[in-house]
Amino acid sequence: MAVERLGDAELDSLAREDRAEERDLSLPPHSIQAEEAVLGSVLKNPASIVRVSDFLRPEDFYQQRNRHVFRAMLALFTDGVPIDYHSTADRLQQQGVYEASGGLLYLSELNLATPSAAHIEHYGRIVERTSIMRQLIGKAQTIAEIAYRDNLDAETALEKAEQLILSVSERRVTRDFGRLDEVLSEYMEQVQALKEGEFSRYAIQTGYADLDKLLGGFQRTDLIILAARTSVGKTSLALNLAVNAAVKHNVTVAIFSLEMSAEQLASRLLSMESGGDSARIRSPPLSDQESRKLDAAVNHLAKATIWVDDTPAIPIMELRSKARRLAAEHGVDLIVVDYLQLVASDGSESRVQELGQVSRALKAVEQRTPHIPQLSDLRESGAIEQDADVVLFIYRDEKYNPDSDKKGIADVIVAKHRNGPTGKVQLLFLERTTKFLDLELYRS
Secondary structure, X not given: OOOOOOOHHHHHHHHOOOOOOOOOOOOOOOOHXXXXXXXXXXXXXXXXXXXXXXXXXXXXXXXHHHHHHHHHHHHHHHHOOOOOHHHHHHHHHHOOOHHHHOHHHHHHHHHHHOOOOOOHHHHHHHHHHHHHHHHHHHHHHHHHHHHHHOOOOHHHHHHHHHHHHHHHHHHHOOOOOOOHHHHHHHHHHHHHHHHOOOHHHOEEOOOOHHHHHHHOOEEOOOOEEEEOOOOOOHHHHHHHHHHHHHHHHOOOEEEEEOOOOHHHXXXXXXXXXXXXXXXXXXXXXXXHHHXXXXXXXXXXXXXXXXXXXXXXXXXXXXXXXXXXXXXXXXXXXXXXXXXXXXXXOOOOHHHHHHHHHHHHHHHHHHHOOOOOOOHHHHHHHOHHHHHOOEEEEEEOHHHOOOOOOOOOEEEEEXXXXXXXXXXXXXXXXXXXXXXXXXHHHHHO
């Protein structure tokens, strides 16, 4: 089948393609002309592939032979091999799709049908758009099948539907170059806002003065890893941070509690805020003083905008979709996941291995002498340690030295701080109620 040569007028029309209502609805959205224009543009000017290679994939092409040709071109570009008729044809032969792609004859027709590579990015966006529409149609059909089968509860069906739609949108999340002067201007706006006391616009205060001074608060785009050996206070500190942010600084917090139920979490929070241990709270009758303290704690925590999900072993896709839904409906400033190793993998072997490495690395902290944790303890955790913007460790000397002169003192070690200094902050830890307090403030 010959490829029709398009003149400049036709190409300009294609670049301004009108999504006509007269389109044949018996076929999924596609534009063969746009696909051929992309391929022809690359053959006309091989360097132009850089303008589409960051967002266009072979599977975005509707026609199978166009997928083959673009896949071969991408492979050549990745390998640093010049793209022309013969190199593309040779790569198609290596991939075993030379005949299916139309061979040299089709490549020649593509080149002759495209007078200019000037509009390649726009052609590519048309191919991308129609691909997304086809993906949406496919996901919608799957969602319809889930609904027709009617064998799931409504919540599970909605979760699956949301995950299917999100899987289409994920690949479109990209960032492009920004001019340095624009980046500097935005940064200085942040600095000025901080000077004027608008701290919450760009950071979340932890409620601990020394920690906020060292970190500048938790930055809103940061991934923060809080690690320690068993029974040192990871969950307690995470909850203290969440409550401080929510109550003192009016921050909206989402807590994914994979280990404790919502009721256990509530008990822990009430113990922290009332000063009574959890066992006593669950063992009435309470004294008048204890009841007053408990009521005060309930009223105090009721001011906090904290959302709790206690799904055990929650799949990562479900966690992400729930977080996005909550953010869309109510806004979320801080997300706490307790704890990472309990998040169910997406089924990939590498994900399971990576979380296993994290678990083993944290256990190694318990077995190493001395017991003070270091960033090297997480070095074998793969991308998790690398992706973290801040890594915090908790060390309590009294856990290892019965005669320690640091009873009730917890060292919060900032082992990694991508955008600032590292260091150590000391907090007071009340083990009976699992409450962390500013040490200097408590002493004063």
